[in-house]
Amino acid sequence: MDGIIQFEKVHFKYPEDQRESLRDVSLTIREGSFTAVLGRNGSGKSTLAKHMNAILLPTEGRVLVAGIDTADAPRLLELRRQVGMVFQNPDNQIVANVVEDDVAFAPENLGLPPEEIRRRVDAALEQVGMLEYRLHAPHLLSGGQKQRVAIAGVIAMEPRIIVLDEPTAMLDPQGRREVLSTVLRLRREKGMTVVLVTHHMDECIPADRLLVLSEGRIAADGTPEEIFSQDALLRDLGLDLPETARLLRDLRQAGLELPGGALDLEGCAQAVAAVLN
Amino acid sequence: MLKDITLGQFFPGDTIVHRLDPRTKILLVLLYIVALFLAVGWLGYGLSVLALVGGMALSKITPRNLFKGLKPLIFIISLTAAINLFYTGGTPILPGWIVTWEGIDRALKMVLRIVLLVTGTFLLTYTTSPMALTDGLELLMKPLKKVRFPVHEMTIMMSMALRFIPTLIEETDRIISAQRARGADFETGGLIRRAKALLPILVPLIVSAFNRAYDLATAMESRCYHGGEGRTRMKQLKLKRVDFAALALGAAYMTAAVLLRNYGI
Numbered sequence: 280m281d282g283i284i285q286f287e288k289v290h291f292k293y294p295e296d297q298r299e300s301l302r303d304v305s306l307t308i309r310e311g312s313f314t315a316v317l318g319r320n321g322s323g324k325s326t327l328a329k330h331m332n333a334i335l336l337p338t339e340g341r342v343l344v345a346g347i348d349t350a351d352a353p354r355l356l357e358l359r360r361q362v363g364m365v366f367q368n369p370d371n372q373i374v375a376n377v378v379e380d381d382v383a384f385a386p387e388n389l390g391l392p393p394e395e396i397r398r399r400v401d402a403a404l405e406q407v408g409m410l411e412y413r414l415h416a417p418h419l420l421s422g423g424q425k426q427r428v429a430i431a432g433v434i435a436m437e438p439r440i441i442v443l444d445e446p447t448a449m450l451d452p453q454g455r456r457e458v459l460s461t462v463l464r465l466r467r468e469k470g471m472t473v474v475l476v477t478h479h480m481d482e483c484i485p486a487d488r489l490l491v492l493s494e495g496r497i498a499a500d501g502t503p504e505e506i507f508s509q510d511a512l513l514r515d516l517g518l519d520l521p522e523t524a525r526l527l528r529d530l531r532q533a534g535l536e537l538p539g540g541a542l543d544l545e546g547c548a549q550a551v552a553a554v555l556n
Numbered sequence: 557m558l559k560d561i562t563l564g565q566f567f568p569g570d571t572i573v574h575r576l577d578p579r580t581k582i583l584l585v586l587l588y589i590v591a592l593f594l595a596v597g598w599l600g601y602g603l604s605v606l607a608l609v610g611g612m613a614l615s616k617i618t619p620r621n622l623f624k625g626l627k628p629l630i631f632i633i634s635l636t637a638a639i640n641l642f643y644t645g646g647t648p649i650l651p652g653w654i655v656t657w658e659g660i661d662r663a664l665k666m667v668l669r670i671v672l673l674v675t676g677t678f679l680l681t682y683t684t685s686p687m688a689l690t691d692g693l694e695l696l697m698k699p700l701k702k703v704r705f706p707v708h709e710m711t712i713m714m715s716m717a718l719r720f721i722p723t724l725i726e727e728t729d730r731i732i733s734a735q736r737a738r739g740a741d742f743e744t745g746g747l748i749r750r751a752k753a754l755l756p757i758l759v760p761l762i763v764s765a766f767n768r769a770y771d772l773a774t775a776m777e778s779r780c781y782h783g784g785e786g787r788t789r790m791k792q793l794k795l796k797r798v799d800f801a802a803l804a805l806g807a808a809y810m811t812a813a814v815l816l817r818n819y820g821i
Binding site: 332334356359360362363364366368370371372373374375376377379380383384385386387388389390391392393396397400416418432433436 | 685686687715716718719722723726768771772774775776777778779780781782786787788789790791792
């Protein structure tokens with residue numbers, strides 16, 4: 280049991296709340312994996328994410344990230360440079376009036392030499408496909424572009440983990456696609472550990488592990504295929520199936536024999552085509 | 557309706573003025589302001605006009621853009637003119653009139669002083685990006701750290717404020733539309749009524765600004781922000797030959813301003 284992120288019996292309660300937001304959460308996330316965290320509003324999924332870079336500290340239990348206890352204050356910077364955190368509202372996480380100055384913010388905070396900052400800024404913008412916009416004003420970009428700048432802003436720290444807290448909640452479908460494909464590419468090309476918090480079912484499909492949170496507890500934990508095949512469980516948690524899974528389920532109920540497993544658009548299309556032929 | 561706010565506006569360009577180090581530009585503007593307040597006679601004012609016109613020509617900022625920024629100040633300018641015109645003693649222009657020759661002279665000078673002051677500082681903000689401006693200020697004020705003045709904190713607050721001006725303007729526009737859709741009326745009624753109508757705009761704006769500030773602080777901390785200690789900059793400011801030339805010119809200008817004042821012209 281040696282993961283890059285480790286939660287050990289974590290409880291958390293906001294001071295102004297009666298109820299705990301996280302109750303006895305234990306989990307291990309492997310390095311290089313893509314974990315999606317799904318849950319309704321108030322399920323504690325954002326709270327969970329905020330424990331991963333010590334924005335919140337557990338009231339009970341402990342969280343280890345890259346071997347560092349998040350409560351270890353002297354090592355806070357060392358911890359945070361390994362965990363890039365992207366938030367919901369792109370406007371509220373961009374700090375500069377020019378795209379490249381914004382991306383430079385984190386490496387500047389780390390006290391890196393100017394040439395190294397320049398290299399990282401260009402590399403990060405290249406990776407999110409925003410290099411040509413590097414001299415633009417962020418407030419004139421589209422939502423998806425802003426969010427990609429925000430992602431560039433955290434990968435300029437060259438973190439091992441990237442945690443995205445509902446990064447697509449305020450975006451239009453086009454922006455959502457841009458952000459998701461950027462995230463997938465980072466994982467593929469840089470081998471980054473990805474944690475994606477979301478309430479969109481279909482965004483969980485490419486993940487290799489899906490955690491479902493409900494009332495501060497882990498209600499389900501498995502591959503997306505496993506979880507989306509458990510109709511009753513999802514209904515209890517108040518979650519819908521992704522469209523592809525719903526189609527496959529309906530076809531199966533209608534008596535077609537479909538191969539199980541695949542949930543992405545491609546796999547779903549192939550499964551249906553195989554039966555039709 | 558809020559689109560024409562020029563505060564903190566920056567016209568990108570590639571002129572010699574744009575390329576000057578922000579520190580040089582800040583110092584030159586300070587010299588310009590001091591010289592302006594030293595001016596007593598028309599020759600002194602002429603020197604300042606010359607400096608402004610020179611800067612304007614070199615930076616290729618059109619007079620139209622420069623004077624557009626004066627619009628919100630028309631009231632203050634007219635008031636200053638009126639007070640100086642009517643309340644300066646001396647020789648009346650016609651026997652029995654309240655307006656004196658001295659009054660006209662002073663009113664013109666005061667108006668010129670305000671116009672030159674404002675347009676001169678606009679020349680700085682128009683040709684310097686907000687980021688460069690705050691960087692320049694931070695470096696110039698560095699010595700104040702010795703007396704525990706929070707230089708870094710002040711400049712980062714300034715750059716955040718400038719960063720959020722467009723975002724908050726957008727938000728205000730949205731709130732206004734939303735309140736209008738609910739039947740709010742911002743255009744009719746007396747002054748008090750109109751001031752009261754602003755309340756349903758200000759309250760949501762302030763609430764949302766606080767939420768944004770909270771989010772922003774979290775995002776900054778997540779990106780390892782921990783104050784000015786040990787922070788480096790990607791864009792290093794470096795004084796070039798043109799900066800020294802500009803500063804020498806500024807010194808000469810200052811000397812001329814002091815001399816003109818001594819002779820009272």
